[in-house]
Amino acid sequence: MIRSVYFLLGYCLLSFGSWANTSIESNSSQREDLSKMLMHLTDSLKEDYDLNLLPQVRVLREQSKQLGAKDLQARSLLLEGLIRQHFGDYKHSLVLHNDALNIAKPLNLPTLEVQIYLAMAQLEMDLERFRYAQQLLDQAYFLITKQVAADKAHALMGEYMLWQGSLYLLKGSYRQALVTLNDATLAEYTLLTSKLALARAWAHLSIGEYQKASKLLGSDLVKQSVLKRxxxxxxxxxxxxxxxxxxxxxxxxxxxxxxxxxxxxxxxxxxxxxxxxxxxxxxxxxxxxxxxxxxxxxxxxxxxxxxxxxxxxxxxxxxxxxxxxxxxxxxxxxxxxxxxxxxxxxxxxxxxxxxxxxxxQQRGVLGLLLIVLVVGFGYWRWHNKRYLITLKQQVAERTEELAERNKRLQALSFTDSLTGLNNRHYFFSVIDAQIKPDASTNSEKQEMIFCLLDIDHFKKVNDTYGHAAGDIVLQTIADILKQCTRESDLVIRWGGEEFLIVMPNMTHNEAIEAVERVRRQVECFPFVVNEQPIQVTCSIGFAPYPLMNGAKSTLSWEQVIELADNGLYMAKKEHRNAWVGLQSLNQPLNSSIKQLNEDYRSLINSGQVIASTSY
The missing domain is CATH 1.25.40.10 (Tetratricopeptide repeat domain)
Incomplete structure (x- = not known):
């Protein structure tokens, strides 16, 4: 009986050894797949940065952590930090770089440490912290010259010279930048060679040596294939x-x-x-x-x-x-x-x-060992399947989370924090598309109205009731503008107490009705500040786009906004709680747009400029 038990135990140990070898081979295969995935992501980022790569980088990081491949985990953290750094998320980028550095240091991987130090130096340069950037570059240079293998040091030295030269350029040391960048000769590294050549050309231009810069731009150092990608x-x-x-x-x-x-x-x-x-x-x-x-x-x-x-x-x-x-x-x-x-x-x-x-209890353990082996193997199989299901769910959830964060980041950069309206940054990003000619009809889009609104005596409100009261008035005016405009209209916080309204597909008469509705709504609205009712009015100026000055001369949208601003100024100077709207130019004006702005009122009185007013 005892001999049978020992025989069974030996068979189990042999089976366990075979299973252990199979597990080691499986781990090796998984590591090879993760390494290929890392190479693919690294090559993709060399061409351009794409937020859509973030979910793949996070999957690589989680699988590397689960497998215990700390070097791959550190590299994935570095990749995610570079992507976030490129899109301005410096807070999370700094944390990711530090996490990667903490993992890489105990592994004694000087090449990886150099790459992390260079990335952190680039981040510090973006934040204009040049002293910290120089300290990081010095650490990278020490590792390259003392610890990195010779076959990898050449490319890393080129990267170091690129960022050291860029730092000198930012600090205004153009001669030092040229000395540093001229020492880098990397004919076999196409992307890095192009970056170094452009940096040298910029240094030459900074000291007025445009002939040398033009020669560099036309040389083989700048690869056109790299520029296309x-x-x-x-x-x-x-x-x-x-x-x-x-x-x-x-x-x-x-x-x-x-x-x-x-x-x-x-x-x-x-x-x-x-x-x-x-x-x-x-x-x-x-x-x-x-x-x-x-x-x-x-x-x-x-x-x-x-x-x-x-x-x-x-x-x-x-x-x-x-x-x-x-x-x-x-x-x-x-x-x-x-x-x-x-x-x-x-x-x-x-x-x-x-x-x-x-x-x-040695004899009892022999039997228990067999049971534990069987149960452990079953549990491992079950846990592995459960982990794969959980990982897929995490990838889907984090992809949705990334999309939502991207929307919030864009909304923050395009939204005025006080009123909730879009800001100037948003306006400049969409106005060219709004006025772009229709390619199918080979003509400009239908007429749109640019309207500027300014709150009358707003400084008096701030001085009398405080800036908090002024903020309440601005928020209320913004709500009124949202209610009085269409979904297709753009309502912009232009600055201070001034708002810009862009109303596409609208005639002059329709614009008169719209601005009069806004003026009346502001005049009649019961503003209450510190439990005290106050009277608030506004003045408005508007002008149409496109606006012709002769048969072939069309004013730009910037000039149209200047004319609307002149109407606003005229309404405030003449009456307040009023509007002035430019309709058209009666005949081509020989004067420049500057003179038109200066003589706006006299041109309206003489009939050369056709306009409407509320007073």
Missing amino acids: NLHLRVRYKLTSATAALQAGNFATAIDTAKQALNDTFGTRFLTEQSLLQNILAGAHAQLGDFEQAHLYLKRFALSQQALNLQKRNNKLLQLEAQYSLAAQKQQLSVLEKDNALQAQQLIQHQQQIDNAHLA
Whole structure:
């Protein structure tokens, strides 16, 4: 009987060994699949960043964590951090980079550590924290020169020189940037070579050496195949080419190239490139004597700079939140380590009790072992299937969560926080599509009305009742505008106490009815501030688009808004609680748009400009 039991135990141990080998082979196959998935995602991100890749990166991270592949887990954290960093989510990006670094350091993977330090340096440069960026670059350089293998150090050194040169460019040290970037020769790395060449060209342009910059842009170092695949790199190439043409005096070429690049930036987050291109267009038009267009692009450049400054301020606030989150996370990790130590001690004591029990009940354990093996194998199969089902559910839930967060991020960037209306940033992102000619009919869209509304004596409300009262008035006016306009109309918080309403497919007479309805609704609305009723009125100016100044001359939408603003100013100066609406120009005006704005009232009185008023 005893011999039979030992025989059965030996058979079970052999079966367990065979199963263990099969499990090891399965883990090896899973790791190979995850490595291929990592390579695919890395190659995709080299061409361009896509938010749709985030669910795949998260699946890679979770499976790597489950498998115990810490190197793959750290690389997936780095990829997710780079995607979020590209789209401005600096708070979560900083946390992800630090998590990746904490995993990579104990693994002694200097190549991965260098990549993480370079990514963190790029983030610090985006936040204009140049001193911290230089410290991270110095750490990366130390690892490259001291610990990274020679076959991998060449490419990493090229990446380091690119970001070190970029840091010098941001700090205004253009000669140092050229010295750093000229040391990088990477003919075999197509994408990196193109980036280095563009950075060197920009450094030459910064010190006025446009001939050298033009030579670099036309060389084989800038690969056209790379530019076709990478939108951001293509925009940077056109920006650099336009700047070189402007410095060389080829103003027409500079205008054509800058306009092409500006069209590529619509609907993207490339605000820095947009502002630089608008500045180039303003300078080129000014050199050609087209001061009207130069003034137009200078205004757009000023608006883009305001948006950039606001974005930088928000990014710094998010970075402070991320530092606070990291400190809280470290504190939680310290508490968890103490709990783990206590649990480990309890496990040791429990193991000692089990060993003592095994010594006393050796024969019973032999039979129990067989049962445990069978039950354990069944439980493993059941747990594996349950994990796969749970993983699929998590992927679906997190994909929906990402889509919802993307919607919220876009809504925050396009919405005024006080009134809930869309802001100027949203208006500039959609206005070109609103007025774009209809390709099927080869004609402009139907007439639309640009209307500017300003609250009368708003400063008096703030001074008398306080800014909180002014906020209540602004919110109420916004609610009135929502009620008095159509779903197809755009209602924009233009700035301060001023609102912009864009009403497509509307005639002048219909516009008169609409603005009069708004004026009456504001005048009659019972505003109550601090339990005191107050009287609030508004003044309105509007103008139609398109507006012809002669047979072939059409005013731009920016100029139409200026005319609506002149009507608003005239209504406030003459009467208040009134509106002035431009209908048309009676005959082509020989004067410029600037003179038209200055002589607006006299041109209306002389009949050269046809307008309607409420007074």
